[in-house]
Amino acid sequence: MTTARTWAVALTGVDGHLVEVEADYSNQTPEFRIIGLPDKALGEAVQRVRNACSNSGLDMPRRRLTVNLSPASLPKHGSGFDLSIAVATLAAAGSVSMESIRATVHIGELGLDGRMRPVPGVLPAVYAAARAGFRRVVVPHANAAEAQLVPGLEVRAAASLAEVAAAHGAEVEVVDVEPVAVPTVERADADLLDLADVVGQDEAVDALITAAAGGHHMMLSGPPGAGKTMLARRLPGILPRLDDAQALEVAAIRSLAGEAVTRLEPIAPFEAPHHSASAIALVGGGSRVVRPGAIVRAHRGVLFLDETPEFQRVALDALRQPLESGRIEVHRAGFVASFPARFQLVLAMNPCPCGNYGVRGAECTCPPMAIRRYAARLSGPLRDRIDIDLQVARVAASRATSGERSATTSDVARARVLDARATAAERWRGSPWRVNGDVPGERLRQGALRLAPNVRAPLDRALERGTVTLRAYDRVLRIAWTLADISGCGAPGLEELGRALFLKKGLLG
Template sequence: MVAQLSTFAFHGVEARPVTVQAQMSGGSFHFAIVGLPDKAVSESRERVQAALAAVGLGLPPRRVTVNLAPADLPKEGGHFDLAIALALLMEMGACPRDAAEGFAVIGELGLDGSIAPVAGALPAAIAANARGLGLICPAACGAEAAWAGGEARILAPASLIQLVNHFKGTQTLAPPRPGALAPAPAAPDLAEVKGQEAAKRALEVAAAGGHNLLMVGPPGAGKSMLAARLPGLLPPLTPEETLEVSMIQSLAGRLEGGRLTRARPFRAPHHSASMAAMIGGGARARPGEASLAHHGVLFLDELPEFAAPVLDALRQPLETGDVLIARANAHVRYPARFQLVAAMNPCRCGYGRASGRACGRGANCEAVYQARISGPLLDRIDIALELQPVAAADLAAPAAGETSAAVAARVAAAREAQLERARGLALPAAVNAALPDAALARVAAPDAEGANLLARAAETLGLSARGYHRTLRLARTLADLDGADGVRRRHIAEAVSYRRRDPGEPPGAAQGAAFAAAGGRRVNHGA
């Protein structure tokens, strides 16, 4: 006879079904685990034997074979321990053979028979529910797994003996309750930012449409201060988005106590981050910062200080909304639909020509420093803004700007308009920044004057096809903030003024070109 039950192997955010089979046959004692296990799975032999001994059981002196099927699917991690131990208990007769019928099993065993928490309980519970199965998981993961839905059957034992007693009927495990919904962390208020009215406007536009934003300015101009206030302008995650984000956080082991949140992720990695840290990877292909920022913001401060290959690796996720990690034996995909917000100084000395300060590194300091950002990456940035130092008069004056709550209300109204339009036209994107090119003619077609201005600006600025389409998406967001049904000339003019052509171009060059393309009419970046 062969005892078998179900578990899962994680492939990106996907939980793939795995069948655990245990068989004991004649011969001298030998314990083998087959089915393409990694080192952590192979070491389950020692943990399982110790855990069984802790509950007063030992493996008989026979040949023990555990098969993890399908054999060509890589098995990684310690979450197979509990399934292997339970299959062996069933084969030994210490547990009813139908004990785990209708359940999938995940969990790592301690040497004392305790069941340690594992990553991925939420994706496993969702996958089990979709297959009509319940889930047996560690007690520490029960609150997380319970978020899979009211139909999901969850057993969350703290130890192997608790689970055995439950199946024998001598103890009853109560189903866990979902963890509390964590409140959004308090974000600093936009009203605290003095001056920089143009930057505040750009931040509102970026939040309203999910557009990528680059702020260039000298130290102390308020770049990081503005970026830190962006989370306070963003609407909460929808239930569907919350589930997607939580599944990634579960796989990364970041759902403490099963506490989900509707606050959008805000990730700010240090500029020393490696390729694996940013994109994902490692021996077990964990999600990186790009995926942890899914449906949220990825803030890169001191942008040119990041390694050039790391920055260029973001180009594909910015277009496709996911990350594909290639391995010799598998390809792992993680979602990564994030909003890029970046900040940088104009040159190595920090101030650049516009500050009026002398640069000790030579006339080409600014061009060389900014050229560390590749043209293709800059082409994916919708809003490029030059910040000037805050005047002393602004610093001395009391803060009198709009609060984050007031700006967030306009952002929420603009996003609601985008969501209704996407539903009405059956569009896959809920924000303008992610609108497919084919939908722009229906959604963002400008009026005659606007189309004229955009054609002239495209020639003057040398916009690529991507830049042209991104300008239309940005103009659609500006129209949504205005509450306008269609895209007008003023929306095109402001959208064009935010474009940046080349790495190392002088501050204000794009704005000056847009000014000329607009026929000498100044583009207003104010409220």
């Protein structure tokens, strides 16, 4: 007997790190130890591996067995190391080929009967293995579809430990077992949600197209039943389709969240957490294995917060870092998990707690102090990060029941968005930005892109009077450039700037 080696993957956020799994027997008192900074779930692999080997007809020698996970300084979490530990111990005992397992990455949890159980995060783990130069990976049968999304790898799917051991040269009987399935999560198909269904909200539809074209965050204010949620759910359908690299990012996050991933989805994701969600539910967390929250799951898509003032203040303030940097970090003892979090934020709120303040024909029962407190639940810094602030009114009953459909379909809107984004991408060619919503304000206030004095005069006066902050000033400029890209006029004029001021301040015309 000698030291056997194979490979597994440790995940920190969406980043995968290759871990060398070494197994070695010695002629001492029988014991099974795992070293190399394992967590509690990984430490319990001792009993799972022992029983899985025994019940698969692969007995382990009664000697001292030491399994080392290297590098030892890297924290290892979860049960996804079970399979690699099992094949390394079997190779050290001479039951399977050492050369075969040395060139293979093994990922999967073992049941006591030897069945392979799926684990979350297989897609980013397999992607890390491919980047490290490996060409063969073994995963549970239920994770095979997502592992095969990574090109250039030989993916071997197995339903049991005996099946894996036999593939590596063990003389063992392989019994057919029913593979363990991954629970599926039903998602609404954005292709079925068409803007043509939105009737009588032409102003709001134009604002939605502007938000999509420039990557702008927006807030929809209005009474219940005005169509705020209806509008927000149609935003992913008019955004540009994800390319393969972006779709792989989104799929990796879904895999980390424990969802079944069978294909790359080209449509931008849509997340709408309930207003009772905590800050951890939005950001992500966990005591041992960090799971992505709603902010991370909305990466490359839309995060919609309905009834925004009802969210906890600390949860809303957690949005500020990812809105600025496009990433979020979750700190835990001994490690930091970093996740991508570049999304479009859509907020929706009523004008007051009862929803009837300022609504024609309705009676508001809220005292003035309650209305002010309700609006103040959104902090100033968060409001400043919202580009478009639009008031939405209820549609008249005659139009709502007429059966008419809007001429602006999602396909028409997406074509306008793509044209506007192509214009912006050409302007920002050679820079790290592709949409106007990401451009620093100083680039628009200074240099060749500075607007003529007569064009920016209304905005300058608003800044001098204190009705807009400097951050809001920059956001008005970004919206104005997006409106110019949509209209094809080359640069913003007084009309685009006036429209941008309207969209930023949310004033009724």
